[in-house]
Amino acid sequence: MIINFGVGVNAKKLKLAVERNRIKRLIRECYRLNKKHLFNAFTCPNVQLNLFILFHGNQLETLNTINNKWLFIINLIHKKYLEACSKKL
Numbered sequence: 001m002i003i004n005f006g007v008g009v010n011a012k013k014l015k016l017a018v019e020r021n022r023i024k025r026l027i028r029e030c031y032r033l034n035k036k037h038l039f040n041a042f043t044c045p046n047v048q049l050n051l052f053i054l055f056h057g058n059q060l061e062t063l064n065t066i067n068n069k070w071l072f073i074i075n076l077i078h079k080k081y082l083e084a085c086s087k088k089l
Contacts, residue, residue, distance in 0.1 A: 001042050005031055006052040013058040023055050026063050030070040037071070041078040044085075049077075 007027045009020040042049065053073075 001039060001044070002048040003035075003038060004048075004050045007055070008052065009055045013056065014060075019060055022060060023057075023066075026061065026066050027053055027055065027070070029063065030067045033067070034070055034074060037074050041074060042081060047081075051077075 007024045009023050011020065014020045014023065038049070
C-alpha cells in the first residue's frame with residue numbers, strides 16, 4: 001500500500017508561522033503514531049491513498065485533541081473504503 005500524506009494550515013486564521021508550524025508538527029506526529037492503523041485498515045496491496053489534511057481552526061490544539069480527530073478520520077476513511085469494496089463485489 002502506498003500512502004501520500006500532506007498537511008496544510010490556513011495562514012489567514014493562524015497569523016504566526018510558529019503556531020502554523022506547531023499544528024503541522026502535531027498532525028505529522030499523529031500520522032506517525034497511527035500509521036499502523038492506516039496500513040491495517042487497507043488490506044489490498046494495490047491501494048494508493050492520497051491524504052491531505054487541511055487545518056482550518058483559529059486556535060492551537062493539543063496533541064490529544066488532534067489525535068482523537070485523527071482516529072475519527074481514519075475510521076471514516078475505512079468505512080468509505082469498505083463501502084467501495086462491497087460495491088465492487
